[in-house]
Amino acid sequence: MTKEWKAGDALEPISLELTLRRAIQAVAGTRDYYPFHHDEQFARENGAEGIFFNTMFLQGFVGRAAAEWFGNDAFLRRLEIAMHASNYVGRTLTAEGTVAATRESNGCKLVDADVTLATEDGPTTSIKLTVQLPVSTTP
Amino acid sequence: MPVLTDEQRALIGQESAPRDLPQPIDRIMALRWCEMVEDANPIYFDEAYARTTWLQGAIAPPTMLNTWGMTPVWPEARGERPRPRLELEGCTTTIATNAVEEYFVPLRYGDTITATSHISEISDEKTTRLGVGHFYTSVDTYRNQLGQVVGTHSFTLFTYRPHPTGDGA
Numbered sequence: 001m002t003k004e005w006k007a008g009d010a011l012e013p014i015s016l017e018l019t020l021r022r023a024i025q026a027v028a029g030t031r032d033y034y035p036f037h038h039d040e041q042f043a044r045e046n047g048a049e050g051i052f053f054n055t056m057f058l059q060g061f062v063g064r065a066a067a068e069w070f071g072n073d074a075f076l077r078r079l080e081i082a083m084h085a086s087n088y089v090g091r092t093l094t095a096e097g098t099v100a101a102t103r104e105s106n107g108c109k110l111v112d113a114d115v116t117l118a119t120e121d122g123p124t125t126s127i128k129l130t131v132q133l134p135v136s137t138t139p
Numbered sequence: 140m141p142v143l144t145d146e147q148r149a150l151i152g153q154e155s156a157p158r159d160l161p162q163p164i165d166r167i168m169a170l171r172w173c174e175m176v177e178d179a180n181p182i183y184f185d186e187a188y189a190r191t192t193w194l195q196g197a198i199a200p201p202t203m204l205n206t207w208g209m210t211p212v213w214p215e216a217r218g219e220r221p222r223p224r225l226e227l228e229g230c231t232t233t234i235a236t237n238a239v240e241e242y243f244v245p246l247r248y249g250d251t252i253t254a255t256s257h258i259s260e261i262s263d264e265k266t267t268r269l270g271v272g273h274f275y276t277s278v279d280t281y282r283n284q285l286g287q288v289v290g291t292h293s294f295t296l297f298t299y300r301p302h303p304t305g306d307g308a
Contacts, residue, residue: 054235
């Protein structure tokens with residue numbers, strides 16, 4: 001039975017440690033070899049504090065969180081992600097949010113949510129997402 | 140100072156020719172992706188479970204959309220760049236600021252995907268804490284082997300000349 005969501009429902013925090021190993025996994029996992037994400041010296045010389053995580057990693061983390069919140073077979077339909085500050089190695093990344101709206105479109109049950117990613121440095125990333133909730137199946 | 144030429148302005152809205160992504164949608168790459176963010180969702184790999192759901196089988200993580208198109212670093216890509224990139228004199232560095240992805244059709248392992256791209260907008264010159272440059276947005280549209288649009292990826296980047304280091308910025 002799928003939970004009935006309503007605007008204002010809280011999306012509980014989910015955290016992940018941003019270790020250097022995970023930064024390396026992220027380079028391999030996203031196939032993003034831009035030096036900001038693996039070269040400390042390059043990052044510093046270009047205005048960053050150090051190695052930080054890329055957009056695709058953040059998208060992957062939010063994809064995981066969305067399924068933990070809305071169900072393993074909820075299908076992510078839209079993900080808007082705005083980076084305000086960098087997510088640096090050595091921090092802990094936490095996703096949490098609130099249901100913004102529930103609606104129906106062409107027979108699809110959709111939930112919109114506002115999610116924030118934060119580290120010890122404060123909020124880094126604002127996210128708006130939409131998931132399509134499962135329809136009941138008769139296997 | 141970075142200056143936009145008419146040629147660069149003319150890039151806006153020009154759709155690229157379709158290109159094949161480097162490989163089909165792949166289960167092992169998806170496993171590495173899930174390992175990266177500790178995503179234990181069985182919808183991606185447990186076919187028996189996935190068949191009992193409305194999705195009727197395993198799907199690849201939707202958020203991998205952009206990753207499927209990443210160009211291999213070896214052997215070196217030949218010919219055209221995979222996606223239009225704005226190159227401005229003096230702008231040595233580029234950073235992502237905003238991404239919007241829409242997912243229309245679940246990707247299945249073995250799907251073969253083609254992509255087209257265009258630049259949708261280029262800002263006037265801006266100064267941020269990182270440097271001086273321009274924001275621009277590139278949009279990728281992905282189609283599967285059936286010709287269905289499976290998703291779109293809109294990426295806003297800031298290409299800039301970094302502030303000199305040591306100026307307290």
